[in-house]
Amino acid sequence: QLDGLCLAVDALDDVMGRLLRVEIGVLEHDALSDDALIAAALESLPPALAEGRELVLEEGHAALGGLPEDYIAARPENADGAVVLTTDPPDAMPFMMYSERADLRERYLHELQNRAVPENLEVLPRLLERRHELAVLLGYDNWAQFVTEDKMVRRPERVREFLDQILDRASTPAAAEYTELLAEKRKSDPEAADVREWERLNLLEGVKRS
Numbered sequence: 001q002l003d004g005l006c007l008a009v010d011a012l013d014d015v016m017g018r019l020l021r022v023e024i025g026v027l028e029h030d031a032l033s034d035d036a037l038i039a040a041a042l043e044s045l046p047p048a049l050a051e052g053r054e055l056v057l058e059e060g061h062a063a064l065g066g067l068p069e070d071y072i073a074a075r076p077e078n079a080d081g082a083v084v085l086t087t088d089p090p091d092a093m094p095f096m097m098y099s100e101r102a103d104l105r106e107r108y109l110h111e112l113q114n115r116a117v118p119e120n121l122e123v124l125p126r127l128l129e130r131r132h133e134l135a136v137l138l139g140y141d142n143w144a145q146f147v148t149e150d151k152m153v154r155r156p157e158r159v160r161e162f163l164d165q166i167l168d169r170a171s172t173p174a175a176a177e178y179t180e181l182l183a184e185k186r187k188s189d190p191e192a193a194d195v196r197e198w199e200r201l202n203l204l205e206g207v208k209r210s
Contacts, residue, residue, distance in 0.1 A: 053115040055108050057083045066100035087115045096201045109198040180207055 057063040060077040071094050075083050085091040085108070092112055099105050135143040144156035153159050178195060181203040185192045195203065 053087045053111045055085045055087075055104075055111050057085065057104065063101065063104060064095075064099070066098045067094060068098065071098075087112050093201075096198070097205050099202065102199060102202075105198040105202065106196070184210070 058081075060081045060083050061072055063083065064072050064075075075085065075091075077083055085095065092108065095108055096105055099108075131143040135141070135146045138146055140146040140149075142156075144159075148154060148156050148159060153162065181195045181200060182192065184203045184206045185195055185199065187206075
C-alpha cells in the first residue's frame with residue numbers, strides 16, 4: 001500500500017506531493033515502531049527512571065518566610081514540626097521565586113539538580129544503550145535520527161542548527177538580564193560580584209517589583 005502511495009506522488013503538484021511524502025514517512029515510521037520484531041528488545045529495557053527527591057525543612061513554617069499564605073497553608077508541618085517539599089514544580093518554583101532564605105534556596109537547588117541520584121546513575125546508561133540498539137534495529141544510525149524523522153525538523157542536524165541559532169540570538173539579552181539582576185542584588189549586598197543560580201528567580205521577582 002505504501003508503494004502505491006509513492007507512485008501517486010509524481011502525479012501531484014509540488015505542495016500536495018510534499019504533503020503526501022510527509023504522510024508516507026509518518027506511516028513508515030509508525031509501521032517500524034509497531035513491528036513485532038521490536039517487542040523482544042522493548043522487554044529487555046531496564047526499569048524506569050526514578051523521579052523526585054525531598055527537601056526537609058526542619059524549622060517548619062518558620063523556614064517559609066516570603067512565601068504566599070496559600071502556599072504555606074497547603075504545606076502543613078508534620079509530626080516532627082518539619083515541612084517536606086518535593087522537587088515537583090508546584091513546590092519548587094514558588095520557593096525559588098519568593099523564599100527570603102538564600103541558604104535554603106541553595107539547598108533546594110542542589111536537591112533539584114540531583115533528584116533521583118544515585119538511583120538513576122546505573123539505569124540511565126542502560127536506557128541509552130537500549131535506545132541505540134532499537135534505533136539500529138530499525139535501520140537508523142542512532143536514536144536521534146529515528147526520533148526526529150517524523151518531526152518538523154526531520155533530522156538531528158537541524159535540531160543542532162536551531163539550538164545554535166537560539167544561543168546566538170539569546171546571548172545579548174541574557175547578558176543584559178544578568179547585569180540587571182546583579183544590580184538588583186547589589187541593593188542589599190553592595191559588594192556582590194556575581195549572581196548565583198539559586199538567586200536568579202528571586203532577583204527576577206525583585207526586578208519586577210522595583
